Amino acid sequence: MRILLVGAGGVGDAFAKIIARRSFFERVIVSDYDLGRAERTIAAVAAKYGDESAARFTAAQIDAGDPDRVASVAREHGATHVMNAVEPKFVPSVFAGALAAGCNYLDMAMSLSEPHPTDAYTETGVKLGDDQFALAADWETAGRLALVGMGVEPGLSDVFARYAADHLFSEIDELGTRDGANLVVRDESGAEIFAPSFSIWTTIEECLNPPVIFEKDRGWFTTQPFSEPEIFDFPEGIGPVECVNVEHEEVLLMPRWLDAKRVTFKYGLGEEFIGVLQTLHRLGLDSVTPVRVRSESGPVWVAPRDVVAASLPDPATIGPRMTGKTCAGVWVTGTGVDGAPREVYLYHVSDNEWTMREYDAQCVVWQTALNPVIALELLATGAWSGLGVLGPEAFDAKPFLDLMSASEASGGYGEPWGMEDRLVRPASAADPA
Amino acid sequence: MRILLVGAGGVGDAFAKIIARRSFFERVIVSDYDLGRAERTIAAVAAKYGDESAARFTAAQIDAGDPDRVASVAREHGATHVMNAVEPKFVPSVFAGALAAGCNYLDMAMSLSEPHPTDAYTETGVKLGDDQFALAADWETAGRLALVGMGVEPGLSDVFARYAADHLFSEIDELGTRDGANLVVRDESGAEIFAPSFSIWTTIEECLNPPVIFEKDRGWFTTQPFSEPEIFDFPEGIGPVECVNVEHEEVLLMPRWLDAKRVTFKYGLGEEFIGVLQTLHRLGLDSVTPVRVRSESGPVWVAPRDVVAASLPDPATIGPRMTGKTCAGVWVTGTGVDGAPREVYLYHVSDNEWTMREYDAQCVVWQTALNPVIALELLATGAWSGLGVLGPEAFDAKPFLDLMSASEASGGYGEPWGMEDRLVRPASAADPA
The missing domain is CATH 3.40.50.720 (NAD(P)-binding Rossmann-like Domain)
Known part of the structure; x- marks a missing residue:
C-alpha cells in the first residue's frame, strides 16, 4: 500500500x-x-x-x-x-x-x-x-x-452505529451521534481563555448551516441552527454538556446502510460557545460579506468573520496550553437483542495531555x-x-x-473504547456484550 | 443670551x-x-x-x-x-x-x-x-x-438627587442613578434586530472602564465591569431590567454637594446587551489594537472594535424603526423627613414614538x-x-x-416627571410630596 x-x-x-x-x-x-x-x-x-x-x-x-x-x-x-x-x-x-x-x-x-x-x-x-x-x-x-x-465523526461514530445494529439491538429508534469535551485553554498566566480547538471560521460555517435530521417516515429534513438543545452526560469525567443539532455527515451516511427510525447529530458546543456563536450571528460578525471599516491607512473592506478568526488564538498553537478530554460516540436507543428496551452510549475518549505527550498532537x-x-x-x-x-x-x-x-x-492501537448502558435494568437481564 | x-x-x-x-x-x-x-x-x-x-x-x-x-x-x-x-x-x-x-x-x-x-x-x-x-x-x-x-444622566438625575435631599429625606443612605429602557428596533420585515440606540464604540468604552462607586467612609473606589447586577423595576410599562455598575458622572458629582452614605450608577443594559459586551470582550473584539486580517486587496490592519461598529446599524438611522421608552432617574433610600424609612424613585420617561413625531428626534x-x-x-x-x-x-x-x-x-416644557414611593407604609404615614 x-x-x-x-x-x-x-x-x-x-x-x-x-x-x-x-x-x-x-x-x-x-x-x-x-x-x-x-x-x-x-x-x-x-x-x-x-x-x-x-x-x-x-x-x-x-x-x-x-x-x-x-x-x-x-x-x-x-x-x-x-x-x-x-x-x-x-x-x-x-x-x-x-x-x-x-x-x-x-x-x-x-x-x-x-x-x-x-x-x-x-x-x-x-x-x-x-x-x-x-x-x-x-x-x-x-x-x-x-x-x-x-x-472520528464521521468515521468512528459510524463504526459504533454498525456495531450497535449488528450486536446490540434488534430494532433501533435513534442513532444519535453525540460529541462533547471539557477542553480548557489557558494563557501564560494560567487564566482560562476563549480559544476554540478548531477553526472558528469553519465552526461558524458548520453551526450556521441548517442542521439535517433523518426520520424513516419522512426522509432527510432540516431545522433551525442550534435546534433541540439537550444536556448530554459524557463519560470519563467530562460530564454534562449542552448539545444542539448541527449538520454532519453521520446523518447522511448511517441511513444508507443501517435501519433506524431517526438519525441525528448533536454537537456538545456547550452553553458558552453556543452563546458566542449566536451573539456573533446576531451582530452580523459571522458574515463573509466585506464591510467598510476605518483604518490607519484609510477605509478598508474586510469580512467580519475573518476579523473574528484573526482576533482569536491560532488553533494550531494552543495544544500545549490545553487540558481536558474530548469524547466522540453514538447514543443508541431502541430494543435490545433480548427484546427489552435498551439505551447505550458507545464512545471513545481522547485526552489532550496524553496525545500531546505521546504524539505531539492536539487531541481533537x-x-x-x-x-x-x-x-x-x-x-x-x-x-x-x-x-x-x-x-x-x-x-x-x-x-x-x-x-x-x-x-x-499484541499488534493493536491500544485505544480502548467504552460502552455505557443507560437504562437501569434488572441485573438478570444485563447484556453480556 | x-x-x-x-x-x-x-x-x-x-x-x-x-x-x-x-x-x-x-x-x-x-x-x-x-x-x-x-x-x-x-x-x-x-x-x-x-x-x-x-x-x-x-x-x-x-x-x-x-x-x-x-x-x-x-x-x-x-x-x-x-x-x-x-x-x-x-x-x-x-x-x-x-x-x-x-x-x-x-x-x-x-x-x-x-x-x-x-x-x-x-x-x-x-x-x-x-x-x-x-x-x-x-x-x-x-x-x-x-x-x-x-x-439627562448626568443632569436631570443630579437635579432629582438634590430635590430628594432638600424635600424628601432627612438622611440619605444611597443615591442610586438607575437608567433603563424597553427600546426595540426592527428591520424592514418587522423582525427585532440588535441595534443599540447609541454608539457601540462609546458604550464599550463606558462599560469596560472600571465602574466607580462612592461611599462616605471610603471615598471613591472602583470595581470590576458589570459588577453588582440587580434587577430594577422601571415604571410606565418598562418593567424589570438587569442593571450593572457603570462608570458615570453622577457618582463623581453628587458627593460634592449632597450628603449620602453611598452613591452609585447602574445602567439597565439588560441581560442580552451585557452578554453581548462580555462576549465581545472575551473574544477580544472590543480591542482598539489593530489586528492583521486578510482582505481581497491583501492583508490589512483593522481594530476589531471598529469592525463591530461597522457591522451594526448606524444609531443615527434607527429612530424611525425603534419603539419603546427610555427612563432616567434616581433611586433614593434613607430616612424621610418624618423620621421613617423611605425609598423613592424619581424619574422621567421618554417615548420614542412621541419624540420622533413631535421633534423628529430619537428618544435617547x-x-x-x-x-x-x-x-x-x-x-x-x-x-x-x-x-x-x-x-x-x-x-x-x-x-x-x-x-x-x-x-x-403656561410657559413650561410640558414634560412631567414621576415619583414612586417604594416602601409599603401605613396610609397615615404617606408623604404628601
Whole structure:
C-alpha cells in the first residue's frame, strides 16, 4: 500500500505521526500546497521514531484544488490510496484526482451541502456527500473504493452505529451521534481563555448551516441552527454538556446502510460557545460579506468573520496550553437483542495531555487522524474490502474495534473504547456484550 | 443670551429642535466640524417652525479639538454661553476655548477618566471631571460658570438627587442613578434586530472602564465591569431590567454637594446587551489594537472594535424603526423627613414614538438634549446663577422641575416627571410630596 496523504495541516500531521508506528504500508507521500509543511511533518516523524521510520515517507508539493495535479502526483509516486486531509471544500477535486489516477480514496469529511433555495430550514438542498454518491457507479466500474467520512465523526461514530445494529439491538429508534469535551485553554498566566480547538471560521460555517435530521417516515429534513438543545452526560469525567443539532455527515451516511427510525447529530458546543456563536450571528460578525471599516491607512473592506478568526488564538498553537478530554460516540436507543428496551452510549475518549505527550498532537486532530489509519490497515490486510462509494458503516465494525482496542504489544492501537448502558435494568437481564 | 452650540450630531440636532420652541435666547450658533451638518439642523428647524424661528440660528464651522478655534468662533459670534454637544474626548478643548473667550459653559459629559495604573479595579486613577474641577478657580476668577454634566444622566438625575435631599429625606443612605429602557428596533420585515440606540464604540468604552462607586467612609473606589447586577423595576410599562455598575458622572458629582452614605450608577443594559459586551470582550473584539486580517486587496490592519461598529446599524438611522421608552432617574433610600424609612424613585420617561413625531428626534438623544435647554432658560431668567465649575446639584432643583413639568401653554416644557414611593407604609404615614 502506497498512500498519498493530501494535506499536512493538523490532521495530516497527526496521521503521519500515528501511521509511522505501523508496518502495514510501504510508503506515505506527504503532500501539501506548502512543501515546507510536508517536510516539517516528516522531520517530526524522524525526530520521534528515527530516520529508518522516516525513510518510508516522501514529501511532495500538491494543489488540492486541481484534480489533474492530484492525479499526476498520485501517478508519479505510484499511490494505491489517496488519503484526503484537507478542508472539505477540496473534496471534489481530490476525489476526482484519485479516481483519475486509478487510486482508492479515503476522506474524513464529505462534499459540501447547499441549502434549499427557498425553504432552507425545513427542506434539504444539496446534501453533504451528494456529489460523491452521484459518482458511485464510476468508482464501481473502475473497481476502486472511496471510503468516505472515515475520521472520528464521521468515521468512528459510524463504526459504533454498525456495531450497535449488528450486536446490540434488534430494532433501533435513534442513532444519535453525540460529541462533547471539557477542553480548557489557558494563557501564560494560567487564566482560562476563549480559544476554540478548531477553526472558528469553519465552526461558524458548520453551526450556521441548517442542521439535517433523518426520520424513516419522512426522509432527510432540516431545522433551525442550534435546534433541540439537550444536556448530554459524557463519560470519563467530562460530564454534562449542552448539545444542539448541527449538520454532519453521520446523518447522511448511517441511513444508507443501517435501519433506524431517526438519525441525528448533536454537537456538545456547550452553553458558552453556543452563546458566542449566536451573539456573533446576531451582530452580523459571522458574515463573509466585506464591510467598510476605518483604518490607519484609510477605509478598508474586510469580512467580519475573518476579523473574528484573526482576533482569536491560532488553533494550531494552543495544544500545549490545553487540558481536558474530548469524547466522540453514538447514543443508541431502541430494543435490545433480548427484546427489552435498551439505551447505550458507545464512545471513545481522547485526552489532550496524553496525545500531546505521546504524539505531539492536539487531541481533537489526533482522534480524527487515528481512525483512517486503522481503516487503511484493515484494507491492507483484507479484513475490510469493498468497491464504490461507501461509508464506514458499510463494513463489519468488529475487526475495526478489535484492532483499535488491542494493545500495541499484541499488534493493536491500544485505544480502548467504552460502552455505557443507560437504562437501569434488572441485573438478570444485563447484556453480556 | 447667545449660545454657541458645538456639535450638530444627534444630541446637538435635538437641542436645536427643542430650543427653537423657546424665546429666552437671542441666538444659537450651530457649529460642527462638518458645516453641512450644522446647516442641515437649521434647515430642519426652518422646516418645522418656519423661517422666522430659524432666523435666530446661524451655522458655523468649528474644530472642537482646537481650543483656539472654539474661542475664535465664540468671539466672532459674541457668544455668552458655549454648549458642548460633542464626544467627551473633546471636553478639555471646548472647556478651555469657552473660558478663553470669556463665555459660560455647559456640557453633558465630563472630562474622561484614566484607570489607576496598578489597581484599576479597586482604586480610582484620574476620575471623570477631575481635569475640569482642577480649573474651578480659574472660572471663579473669570466670573464665569461652567455647569458640567447637565444632560439627562448626568443632569436631570443630579437635579432629582438634590430635590430628594432638600424635600424628601432627612438622611440619605444611597443615591442610586438607575437608567433603563424597553427600546426595540426592527428591520424592514418587522423582525427585532440588535441595534443599540447609541454608539457601540462609546458604550464599550463606558462599560469596560472600571465602574466607580462612592461611599462616605471610603471615598471613591472602583470595581470590576458589570459588577453588582440587580434587577430594577422601571415604571410606565418598562418593567424589570438587569442593571450593572457603570462608570458615570453622577457618582463623581453628587458627593460634592449632597450628603449620602453611598452613591452609585447602574445602567439597565439588560441581560442580552451585557452578554453581548462580555462576549465581545472575551473574544477580544472590543480591542482598539489593530489586528492583521486578510482582505481581497491583501492583508490589512483593522481594530476589531471598529469592525463591530461597522457591522451594526448606524444609531443615527434607527429612530424611525425603534419603539419603546427610555427612563432616567434616581433611586433614593434613607430616612424621610418624618423620621421613617423611605425609598423613592424619581424619574422621567421618554417615548420614542412621541419624540420622533413631535421633534423628529430619537428618544435617547432628545431626553439628553432637553435638560441643558431648561438649564439655560433658568440661567437666562436668573432663577439659577453661579460661578466656577458646578454640577446640576449645586442649584435649587425646584425651579428646574417646575419649569420642566409645567405645560407649554403656561410657559413650561410640558414634560412631567414621576415619583414612586417604594416602601409599603401605613396610609397615615404617606408623604404628601
